[in-house]
Amino acid sequence: MKCLMAEVNFSEGKDKELIEQVKEAMLDGDPIDLMEISTDADHNRTVVTFKGEPKAVLEAAKRLSAKAVELIDMTKHVGAHPRIGAVDVVPFIPVKEVTVEEAIEICREFGKFMGDLGVPIYYYEDAATCEGRKSLPKIRKGQYEGLEEKLKDPEWIPDEGPSDFNAKSGATVTGVRFPLIAFNVNLQTKDLEIGKKIVKAVRAATGGYQHVRAIALSLEDRDGIVQVSMNLTNYERTPIHRVFETIKSEAAQYGVGVVDCDLVGPVPVYALMDVLKFYLRTHGFTPEQLYM
Amino acid sequence: MKCLMAEVNFSEGKDKELIEQVKEAMLDGDPIDLMEISTDADHNRTVVTFKGEPKAVLEAAKRLSAKAVELIDMTKHVGAHPRIGAVDVVPFIPVKEVTVEEAIEICREFGKFMGDLGVPIYYYEDAATCEGRKSLPKIRKGQYEGLEEKLKDPEWIPDEGPSDFNAKSGATVTGVRFPLIAFNVNLQTKDLEIGKKIVKAVRAATGGYQHVRAIALSLEDRDGIVQVSMNLTNYERTPIHRVFETIKSEAAQYGVGVVDCDLVGPVPVYALMDVLKFYLRTHGFTPEQLYM
Numbered sequence: 001m002k003c004l005m006a007e008v009n010f011s012e013g014k015d016k017e018l019i020e021q022v023k024e025a026m027l028d029g030d031p032i033d034l035m036e037i038s039t040d041a042d043h044n045r046t047v048v049t050f051k052g053e054p055k056a057v058l059e060a061a062k063r064l065s066a067k068a069v070e071l072i073d074m075t076k077h078v079g080a081h082p083r084i085g086a087v088d089v090v091p092f093i094p095v096k097e098v099t100v101e102e103a104i105e106i107c108r109e110f111g112k113f114m115g116d117l118g119v120p121i122y123y124y125e126d127a128a129t130c131e132g133r134k135s136l137p138k139i140r141k142g143q144y145e146g147l148e149e150k151l152k153d154p155e156w157i158p159d160e161g162p163s164d165f166n167a168k169s170g171a172t173v174t175g176v177r178f179p180l181i182a183f184n185v186n187l188q189t190k191d192l193e194i195g196k197k198i199v200k201a202v203r204a205a206t207g208g209y210q211h212v213r214a215i216a217l218s219l220e221d222r223d224g225i226v227q228v229s230m231n232l233t234n235y236e237r238t239p240i241h242r243v244f245e246t247i248k249s250e251a252a253q254y255g256v257g258v259v260d261c262d263l264v265g266p267v268p269v270y271a272l273m274d275v276l277k278f279y280l281r282t283h284g285f286t287p288e289q290l291y292m
Numbered sequence: 293m294k295c296l297m298a299e300v301n302f303s304e305g306k307d308k309e310l311i312e313q314v315k316e317a318m319l320d321g322d323p324i325d326l327m328e329i330s331t332d333a334d335h336n337r338t339v340v341t342f343k344g345e346p347k348a349v350l351e352a353a354k355r356l357s358a359k360a361v362e363l364i365d366m367t368k369h370v371g372a373h374p375r376i377g378a379v380d381v382v383p384f385i386p387v388k389e390v391t392v393e394e395a396i397e398i399c400r401e402f403g404k405f406m407g408d409l410g411v412p413i414y415y416y417e418d419a420a421t422c423e424g425r426k427s428l429p430k431i432r433k434g435q436y437e438g439l440e441e442k443l444k445d446p447e448w449i450p451d452e453g454p455s456d457f458n459a460k461s462g463a464t465v466t467g468v469r470f471p472l473i474a475f476n477v478n479l480q481t482k483d484l485e486i487g488k489k490i491v492k493a494v495r496a497a498t499g500g501y502q503h504v505r506a507i508a509l510s511l512e513d514r515d516g517i518v519q520v521s522m523n524l525t526n527y528e529r530t531p532i533h534r535v536f537e538t539i540k541s542e543a544a545q546y547g548v549g550v551v552d553c554d555l556v557g558p559v560p561v562y563a564l565m566d567v568l569k570f571y572l573r574t575h576g577f578t579p580e581q582l583y584m
Contacts, residue, residue, distance in 0.1 A: 269584040292561040
């Protein structure tokens with residue numbers, strides 16, 4: 001069965017009644033599997049993650065976003081997290097038997113729908129219309145407060161919807177990306193420089209693996225531990241175990257061991273199949289065999 | 293949510309209509325999660341695996357078994373697999389938040405129900421009433437054909453039900469056991485003796501791990517490969533990775549490598565959490581984070 005995931009980020013993290021109304025609008029249709037609603041008051045932002053049959057996911061994303069656009073007024077929005085609109089960013093993520101091309105079609109349907117609501121739309125990552133729009137931080141640069149100016153720049157004509165500034169709703173960024181895996185490796189050292197050297201070794205930007213984004217930091221709540229904090233953006237091409245083994249061997253040259261690791265948030269079971277295959281050589285094992 | 297698994301083995305693997313009636317009887321009640329129905333004509337035997345809320349699983353096992361006892365006549369049964377009754381063996385397997393003690397209670401309720409149907413009942417493994425009845429092969433020794441004699445032996449008075457021979461239904465063995473994991477390690481050698489030495493190193497009977505049963509065999513369909521074929525009977529106490537690493541290092545002394553491994557049939561996700569923890573050091577990772 002085809003499975004597509006969507007992660008709708010909208011700009012309200014305090015008003016519980018508003019969030020409840022948005023959630024109800026989302027659920028008022030064909031069933032989807034609601035995975036997580038994560039609300040942050042400081043960020044003043046809510047992230048709704050759900051998956052299911054691609055069309056059902058598209059329709060749920062539309063209902064959710066239409067309600068959020070109706071209820072949220074960006075002229076009054078304050079929050080710590082970067083944002084450019086009421087419905088800020090909506091990635092569609094292929095999970096099972098959905099090609100990137102199919103996901104892009106869904107994403108474009110969503111973009112047109114939002115454009116028709118009067119919201120300027122930018123496509124990012126695999127759905128981007130040009131190289132310069134692949135990166136979310138680039139599109140979001142200047143944030144909501146800088147959007148009116150940005151829209152006047154011919155380089156930033158939206159992919160869908162009006163080019164006029166919509167003060168109430170801002171803009172929405174939507175796209176397609178592979179499932180992210182948040183993977184942290186904790187090193188037995190106080191020396192942040194060692195963490196930084198390892199980051200250089202593994203991340204794409206400095207010659208490392210193509211699908212690794214990484215930073216090094218000292219953990220505040222665990223004394224004497226430096227963490228290499230990573231997003232793996234394509235676990236098929238850059239699998240978890242390969243990154244882990246590289247970090248282990250790079251750390252060893254400084255006499256530093258790996259204390260433990262964190263896999264944070266949802267993890268596609270397929271990513272772990274690759275790990276098992278590597279360590280246990282279980283080439284024929286499939287997720288369908290698992291039960292809990 | 294509590295989850296108990298049951299695996300009902302009954303002595304019919306050819307008559308599709310009969311098997312269908314048994315299945316329908318099982319499903320005619322509170323919902324359970326039917327995992328697998330595996331029918332073998334040579335063995336003349338069907339294994340039905342299902343799980344769910346413990347009481348629902350108990351009731352489904354009762355309905356299934358009552359129907360099988362009604363329809364199967366052991367006086368006419370011929371098959372390659374060892375068996376002692378129409379409903380041959382019924383293990384209950386704790387999967388989640390069910391203690392062994394709770395599972396034993398369920399098993400005993402099932403045993404009393406079957407006894408009331410006129411079937412002699414033996415409890416085995418963790419539900420056994422004495423040390424001599426822990427082992428299924430010991431209880432089943434002599435099979436259906438030897439049961440009439442066996443019942444005359446004071447040592448083999450049933451735990452429930454009549455001591456008289458029931459020619460139509462034979463006897464039923466029911467018990468509680470941990471989830472079995474079928475794990476095979478394939479070695480790059482033609483020399484079966486090396487396989488046998490490794491079996492000796494890992495299995496309980498010859499000084500190895502407490503919860504490993506193992507044999508060595510030459511694979512017929514893969515030339516030049518010897519397989520160590522194992523059942524791990526308690527993955528919490530004797531985890532997969534420990535057995536695997538031991539085999540790897542034992543094989544190395546003969547200059548033999550591990551080609552690959554097979555995890556056969558259903559595997560509890562918790563068993564793989566232990567594997568990941570060992571190799572990736574992901575101590576905080578939980579199965580709830582997985583999606584597919």
